[in-house]
Amino acid sequence: xxxxxxxxxxxxxxxxxxxxxxxxxxxxxxxxxxxxxxxxxxxxxxxxxxxxxxxxxxxxxxxxxxxxxxxxxxxxxxxxxxxxxxxxxxxxxxxxxxxxxxxxxxxxxxxxxxxxx
Amino acid sequence: xxxxxxxxxxxxxxxxxxxxxxxxxxxxxxxxxxxxxxxxxxxxxxxxxxxxxxxxxxxxxxxxxxxxxxxxxxxxxxxxxxxxxxxxxxxxxxxxxxxxxxxxxxxxxx
Numbered sequence: 001x002x003x004x005x006x007x008x009x010x011x012x013x014x015x016x017x018x019x020x021x022x023x024x025x026x027x028x029x030x031x032x033x034x035x036x037x038x039x040x041x042x043x044x045x046x047x048x049x050x051x052x053x054x055x056x057x058x059x060x061x062x063x064x065x066x067x068x069x070x071x072x073x074x075x076x077x078x079x080x081x082x083x084x085x086x087x088x089x090x091x092x093x094x095x096x097x098x099x100x101x102x103x104x105x106x107x108x109x110x111x112x113x114x115x116x117x
Numbered sequence: 118x119x120x121x122x123x124x125x126x127x128x129x130x131x132x133x134x135x136x137x138x139x140x141x142x143x144x145x146x147x148x149x150x151x152x153x154x155x156x157x158x159x160x161x162x163x164x165x166x167x168x169x170x171x172x173x174x175x176x177x178x179x180x181x182x183x184x185x186x187x188x189x190x191x192x193x194x195x196x197x198x199x200x201x202x203x204x205x206x207x208x209x210x211x212x213x214x215x216x217x218x219x220x221x222x223x224x225x226x227x
Contacts, residue, residue: 004160033214035161043161043204043217055213091160102149102208106215108160 002026004109006092012115013082021077021112023092031095032075033106034067036060036088043091049075050097082116089113121205126222135192137221139205142186149208150181151215152190154201161204161217164190200225 005024013019025032034046048055049067066078075094079086089111095104122140129135141150151166165172165179167188172179178191192199204220 031213035217042219043155045214045216048214050213093160101213102210103166105151105163105166106153106161108162110158110160 002107004092004094004107006090006109006112008112009110010113010115012117015084015116016081019079019082019114021079021090021092021114023075023077023109024073025075025092025094026096026107027073028096029094029107030097031055031101031104032067032069033093033095034077035091035093035108037091037111038088046077046090079114082114084116087114087116121207121218123203123205123218123221125219126224128224128226129195130226131197132194135195135199135223135225137190137192137203137205137223138187139189140187141205141207144185144207145210146185147210150179150185150188151206151208152177152179153204153206153215153217155204155220156198156201161215162201164203166208195223195225197225197227199223 007022032049035043037043045058047057047061064080068076091108091111093106093108095106097104149168152164153161155161165177167179180189202220202222206215
């Protein structure tokens with residue numbers, strides 16, 4: 001069964017450094033998402049992406065964050081200047097977006113654990 | 118976002134059925150009800166979804182109350198692998214994202 005893959009599985013970075021988290025969505029999917037989960041807390045929506053542009057973003061997704069689909073297969077999340085509070089699991093997801101969003105399950109990757117020191 | 122209420126935790130025994138309840142009294146008639154689960158150290162995983170009638174798939178069954186104010190996810194024969202946090206997520210018309218709550222942490226005893 002096709003799956004969403006994320007790399008790296010664990011990223012350690014120093015505060016103030018830039019990080020890029022990478023995702024390969026399922027190939028025929030059209031909607032892409034980033035979520036994050038701080039240890040012990042809820043899974044939080046960051047951003048959705050469709051037709052090469054951001055569809056929706058949360059308050060968390062400020063100017064430090066950006067997303068890109070550089071080559072038609074990868075979907076990346078960049079954090080320009082990491083803060084300690086950015087430490088979390090970051091999940092990428094994709095959706096086929098068949099007849100409607102409501103009938104199209106999201107498929108999640110297993111995440112990248114980002115540790116900011 | 119529609120408010121949902123789920124028990125914080127539940128416990129069951131292996132090979133027994135599990136009924137996971139969810140109250141979503143504020144949803145409208147066109148809002149789908151989705152269930153996802155998150156196994157330890159993994160990303161969320163789709164389980165099942167429905168609108169009005171009961172739904173079955175290879176993973177579970179979803180029983181939706183006639184007034185749609187609540188639903189129950191049914192695992193017919195729990196295995197140790199079903200230990201996870203289960204999320205009940207109404208999809209509001211016009212929304213294009215899932216909003217996760219705290220979910221129910223299900224423990225399966227051998």
